[in-house]
Every structure is written in structure tokens, then in C-alpha cells.
Amino acid sequence: MPEKSKFWYLKHFNIFEGMPDEEMEKVGKISSMSTVKKRQIIFFPEQPSQSIFFLKEGHVKLSRVTEDGREIILDVIGPGELFGELSLLDENEQRTEIAEALDEAVICAIDKRDFEELLKRSPQLNLEITKRMGLRLRRFQERVSDLVFKDVKKRIASFLLRYAEEFGKMKKGIVTIHPFLSHQEIAFLTASARQTVTTTLNELKTAGVIDFSRKSLVINDLGKLHKIAR
Amino acid sequence: MPEKSKFWYLKHFNIFEGMPDEEMEKVGKISSMSTVKKRQIIFFPEQPSQSIFFLKEGHVKLSRVTEDGREIILDVIGPGELFGELSLLDENEQRTEIAEALDEAVICAIDKRDFEELLKRSPQLNLEITKRMGLRLRRFQERVSDLVFKDVKKRIASFLLRYAEEFGKMKKGIVTIHPFLSHQEIAFLTASARQTVTTTLNELKTAGVIDFSRKSLVINDLGKLHKIAR
């Protein structure tokens, strides 16, 4: 799957690659690093947005909460990705997203204005950001398309494939993932119900396609999973 | 609704605004304009992507078709917007979208490479593009969230509001739209069935919220529509 590896590559490509050293130094000066614990919220929607973040280690869940308290997960990201970029759009508006650490995470924050300055000075960086946003957009398109055309079983299979590709380790055609999402969270991501996720996963287990316990998730038969997801 | 007008403003803001004249002249040289008829396809997914487009007049539907021939509408855009930007991501890959004119449209095409050059030279333009992509991303997030949380009636109401805001003319609190989407197309956009759209629209008509014939669509009670959509 050549496309996928390219996607991966672009995503994990260091965003400051190819930047002259003196610029890099400036970046170092204007950014601040910190560690957040599992389940800690990184920014609240009420705060006026002023920083954008880079995730160095761990996993972060980006979500929204509706007025009546229901949650929707917009994305789950891993090391090397940036988030909060949408705040570039807002002037003094509030964020609409919540970011929550799914495990111990190391993040790096840069003030929005500083970052915007940086963008103006470095077309290369700017292009990189644009491409990343484009990739996100694509993923969302995919997601909408899945929601419209696929039933729950297919959506969950589809999710597992993405999950495996982004966060799993492949060895001889078998992918192992250290899971960091609950069934409830998978349900939010696939627009389904918790119970349905549990049932479907167990169905897949019985069919021998996957195997899982609380501490690991193994995909035995990628081919079959692809077939189910289509 | 302050947010909305800002959204509108950003979207319809001329993308080349503030560009020095000599640059502008270059843009003129490398771009080519053309007119397309209603229902004409602007680019096919099979073609390697090489141009990005600006829509000057008319409306364009951006969609995807699955292997088994089902269609999903990704977006519907009006004058002032650009499309095909995602091709910036692809090297020599095929487009995954289809663009189709919904009425007589005037478009302007620029070669991808040329445009990329332009971006490198103009941080201002680059930022503008980034912001637009961000807006699109937001809209998609909204759409996913709607799909997950709202029932068909709400989604259709929600669609009507966007439709009105983007393409309608407001006069004394009443919005009139010259419709260019069929019920089938609205169904694709709202992830529902044609019959359901017909029924729901008629329900809204009976309730006095909207009024429509084949040649015009009027929204009488924006407030009520908002309430239904929430």
C-alpha cells in the first residue's frame, strides 16, 4: 500500500525539517515544553485560543462537546503531529475543541502570533502546514463517506485498519497495538454505540480476524479485515 | 450572527487581494479562464491532477463516487471559492474528487506547479489558502458532528440554514434562494434518502417555516428553523 506509507511519512515528517539553524533557535526560544498526565485536558474551549501545540510523545484526543454534554471525537493523534492549528483562523474567539491526553504526553506550545510570524518568514513551513491540513481534510472526507455508506461493522473494521496503521507495529503481516482507546471512545469515533462496538469486536475475534485483551490488540488477518471494511 | 458574517467574509474575500500588481500580472499569464455548461464535469478522477481552480461565477458540486457507483457530495461551492486545492498534496496521483457544474459556471485554472511557486513567493497568499482549508475543515467537523448527533429532520434544517446563508438573499428577515439542488442532491448532502427529504421539506412547508416551488425557495422563519436544527 504505497499511499499509506506516504501518508504516514508526511504526517510524521518533522515539521521543522530543513529550517536554517538560526531560525530553529528562535523556535526554541518562543516555544515551551511540558508534560501532561493521562486524562489531563490540554486546552479548554472557554479559553481564548492563543497557542498551537506539537505533540512529541503520547497520544491526544481532540473532541467537541455539544451543549447537552454529548461528546464527539474529532481525531486521535500520535507523536509528531500538531494540533490546535485551527486557532490560526480565530481572532479572539474561543476554541471549539477540547484536547485531552490519553496517556502521559509531552507537548510543545508556541504562541499563535509568534507562529504566524514564523509562517510568514518561512514559505516552506507554511506549505508543510497547508499540506497537513489537507491531509486532515482528506481524512474527514473519508470519515463522512464512511458514515454515509457503511454500516457499523464496516465502520469499525475501517477504524481498526486506521488504528493499526497509525499506532500499531507490524511484524510478518500481523499488527500489534497497545490499545489506548476504550470501547466507548471507539464508539464515539465510529458514530456507534458502546454495546455495538463490544459485540462487533467479539464477533471479529470469534472469526479469527483479530484477537484482544485489555492490554493488547492483535490483527491477525489484515486482508480479511480490509474485505470486511469495504 | 457575527460569526457567520465573518465566515462569509473570509470565504468571499478575493484571494489575490493585496498582491502587488506585477505579481497579479503574472497570475494573469499563468491562468486560463473558461466557461462550462450545466452538468459538465470539470475534472475526472482518472486524470492526474495538475490544476487548481477558482470559481468566478456559478455553482460547483464536489463529489466522490464509490466503486459501486454511489455518490457522496463533499461540498457545494459558489462564486469566489477555490477548489481542487487538495491536489497540492498529491504528487502524481489521481484526483479522488469529481467537480461538476450545477449551472453555467466560469472557472479559472492555474497549473499546480505554478501555483506552488506563487505560494512560495507570497506568504500572504499562502496564509490565505491555509485559512480557507481550515474553514473547510471546520465545516467538515460540523458535518460529522451533525451526522452523529442529529436526526434527519435536524440535519435537513441545518442544511437549509447553510444553504440560505451561503446562497440566499436576505430581505427583512426572509431569505430567498434560487434553488440549484435537487431533492436527491440534498439527500446526498444530508446523508438521507430522497423520499425523506421530500417529506421533510413538505412538513416544514406545512408548518409555515419555509415555502417553495421548483423555481424558488423561501425561508420565512429563520428563528424557528434554527430551533428545529439544534
Place this chain on the structure above:
DNA sequence: TGACATTTGTCCGCCAGCAGACGGTTTCCC
């Protein structure tokens, strides 16, 4: 190590809304 919180597993009743059918209306194009 025990108690409380969180997550997973299973069963089932219920209904939103999809999809098929078919007839009426408008639009398009020769």
C-alpha cells in the same frame, strides 16, 4: 488488600428512516 470506579459482556425491545413501488408534474430537447 479491600473497596470503589471504570470498562467490558450480553440480552432485548423498539423505532427512525431506508428502499421499493407507482403515479403525477415539470423540464428538456428534437
Place this chain on the structure above:
DNA sequence: GGGAAACCGTCTGCTGGCGGACAAATGTCA
């Protein structure tokens, strides 16, 4: 202006999967 094609309106049966309920397993923290 007439025939075909596209679009709209309405009725109806059927079902995917949501959501409530409750039990079991696992995690967590004192």
C-alpha cells in the same frame, strides 16, 4: 408541441443498531 427524461409526492413494510438494564471483570488508589 410532443415525447422522454428527470424530478417530486406519498404510502408501506422491514430492519439495523441504539439504548436501557444488569452482571462480570478489571483497574486504581488508600
